[in-house]
Amino acid sequence: MRFGERQHKIRERLQLENLDALLVTSMPNIRYLTGFTGSTAQLLITESETLFITDSRYVVQAERQVAGRVVKVEESYLKTVGETIREARFRRVGFESAHVTYQQLNDLFKPVTGTLMFVPTTELVESLRLVKEPEEIEAIRRAVRVTSDVFEEWIEEIKPGVRECDLALELEYRLRRRGAEKMSFDTIIASGQRSALPHGVASDKRIDRGFVVCDFGIVLDGYCSDITRTVYVGNPDGQAREIYGTVLSAQLNCEQHIRSGMESRAIDALTRDVITARGYGEQYGHSTGHGVGLEVHEAPRLSKTANGVVPAGAVVTVEPGVYVPEWGGVRIEDVVVVTETGCEVLTPTPKELIVL
Numbered sequence: 001m002r003f004g005e006r007q008h009k010i011r012e013r014l015q016l017e018n019l020d021a022l023l024v025t026s027m028p029n030i031r032y033l034t035g036f037t038g039s040t041a042q043l044l045i046t047e048s049e050t051l052f053i054t055d056s057r058y059v060v061q062a063e064r065q066v067a068g069r070v071v072k073v074e075e076s077y078l079k080t081v082g083e084t085i086r087e088a089r090f091r092r093v094g095f096e097s098a099h100v101t102y103q104q105l106n107d108l109f110k111p112v113t114g115t116l117m118f119v120p121t122t123e124l125v126e127s128l129r130l131v132k133e134p135e136e137i138e139a140i141r142r143a144v145r146v147t148s149d150v151f152e153e154w155i156e157e158i159k160p161g162v163r164e165c166d167l168a169l170e171l172e173y174r175l176r177r178r179g180a181e182k183m184s185f186d187t188i189i190a191s192g193q194r195s196a197l198p199h200g201v202a203s204d205k206r207i208d209r210g211f212v213v214c215d216f217g218i219v220l221d222g223y224c225s226d227i228t229r230t231v232y233v234g235n236p237d238g239q240a241r242e243i244y245g246t247v248l249s250a251q252l253n254c255e256q257h258i259r260s261g262m263e264s265r266a267i268d269a270l271t272r273d274v275i276t277a278r279g280y281g282e283q284y285g286h287s288t289g290h291g292v293g294l295e296v297h298e299a300p301r302l303s304k305t306a307n308g309v310v311p312a313g314a315v316v317t318v319e320p321g322v323y324v325p326e327w328g329g330v331r332i333e334d335v336v337v338v339t340e341t342g343c344e345v346l347t348p349t350p351k352e353l354i355v356l
Contacts, residue, residue, distance in 0.1 A: 003067055006033050006128060010045050013124050020090040021046040022124060023081065026099040028294040029125040031222060034066045042077055043068075044084060053080055078107045085116065094121040123299070130291070130299050131313035136223065137337055140292060140315055141346050143180075143225035144335050147218055148349040150174045151229065155214075158356055160233060161206050164189040168202035171216060180218035184226060184296035188215035195230070196329040198286055198321060209234035211244075211328045217296055224296040226317050227347055228333035231354040243280065243322050244353045247330045250274035250320040251351070254288060255336060258318070258343050264306035271320035272304060280322045283329075289317035292335055314338045315346075 010033065014022060024030055024043040033043060034050070038058040044051040050068030055077075062070045073080045085093055095105070097120035105118065132140070154171050168187040175183070190200025192210040200213065212233060217226035230247075232240060254270040268288040275284045287303030292315050300310050302318075310316070319333030334347035 003033060003035050007045055007050055007068075009128055010124065011047060014045070014047060014094070017094060017119070017121065017124075019092050019094045019119060019121075021085070021088070022094040022121065023085075023100075024096060024125060026096055026125070028298075029096070029099075029129075032125060032129055032294060034068065036062060036065050037222065038062070042081055044081065046088070046090075051084060053077065053084070078104065082108055091115055092117050092119050094119045094124070096125075097122055126299055129293055131311050132293060132315050132337070133313075136293065137313075137315065139221050139223040140225065140335065143218055143220035143223050144227070144346045145348070146175065146178050146180065146220060147216070147225040147227050148347055150178055151214070151216075151227065151349060155231060155354065155356070158207060158212055158214075158231060158233065160208055163204050163206050164191055164194075164202040165204055167207070168216075171214075175216075175218050180220055181222075182219050184217035184219050184224040188213060188228075190329075191233070193326055193328060196323040196325050196327060198323060198329070198331070207233055211240065211330060213329060213331055215331065215333065222294060224292050224294070226292055226296055226319075226333065226335060227349065228319055228321075228331045229349060229351070229354070230330045230332060231356055233356050236353065236355060240328075241353070243324070244330050246275055246278045246280055247320055247322050247332050248351055248353075249278075251318055251332045251334070254318045254320070255334065255343055255345060258310075258336070258338060260312035260314070260338050260340050261309055263309050264300055264302050265304050267302045267310060268304045268306070271318070275320060275322060283322045283324055284320060285323070286321065289319050289333075291316050310338055312338060312340045 022045045030043050041054040052066045052068045053071045054062050055073040168189045186201045189202040191207050191212040194200045195211040195213045213230045215228040250271040253274050258267050271288045289302040291298040291300050315337050321331030323329035334345050336343040336345050
């Protein structure tokens with residue numbers, strides 16, 4: 001879908017919501033609607049045109065990338081946006097309630113007068129981003145492939161005595177050399193007892209015997225990847241193999257039975273029920289997964305409390321885990337595309353327990 005088509009869909013939503021315009025301030029949403037790759041801008045989509053508001057740093061870039069009228073900020077974004085809205089004599093302007101602070105909203109009212117009303121909206125753009133277009137899926141596939149390829153080369157660096165932070169640095173260096181724009185989140189390398197921390201960002205702890213949870217991702221061409229693999233340093237005992245097998249069974253069960261039209265909480269149950277049946281339900285505290293796209297965490301959310309159904313074309317993670325305090329933990333994560341008949345697993349990295 002071209003950017004003009006995406007903007008057209010927003011205009012259709014404006015009519016349904018009885019809005020004259022929508023102020024978009026989320027940068028991922030702005031990129032989705034315009035293709036703009038800079039870091040600062042605001043977007044005003046009206047019934048008849050697209051106003052792209054940015055400052056002097058990005059005017060030339062915007063004129064090359066964005067289909068729409070570029071408005072240059074002279075003093076401040078708030079003043080420019082407010083004056084633009086006032087001059088157009090809009091009556092109802094929607095704003096992204098999840099991305100505009102109370103202070104910003106108050107400041108936005110200052111340059112405008114009359115009967116104008118700012119209307120909070122929820123996920124008007126995110127609801128479009130939920131279903132990925134074929135070219136988006138291919139972009140995610142490329143990011144996942146780079147992530148997986150580098151992981152399989154890099155695991156030879158995991159050795160007793162090496163610091164977690166040094167492993168993370170080497171991993172990120174290799175990923176950047178393969179084209180990554182940046183990491184999609186802070187790299188998690190958690191070893192030994194620290195592997196029981198679901199978000200154990202790499203520390204100065206040195207690798208010793210036990211599990212090592214490796215969770216990382218990149219941004220490539222604007223789209224994210226996310227992978228977790230857990231390896232074992234030393235000779236795993238029976239408990240270690242049992243817990244790893246439990247997590248792997250839960251993960252595979254979800255990938256075998258997930259399909260479009262299922263409720264998010266039903267998908268979550270595909271992993272949670274397996275882990276609970278084996279006695280580790282209390283050690284599985286987080287959700288099964290989340291959407292991946294322009295952001296590494298976006299809709300839909302696969303959890304036991306999430307509402308709504310997951311459509312075909314959604315790209316999500318499947319990442320169950322078990323975490324035993326003062327002992328260690330295991331997480332295994334793939335990125336998958338949900339289809340009408342199941343899912344396509346984008347992550348090619350093997351999931352059998354790797355013993356180093």
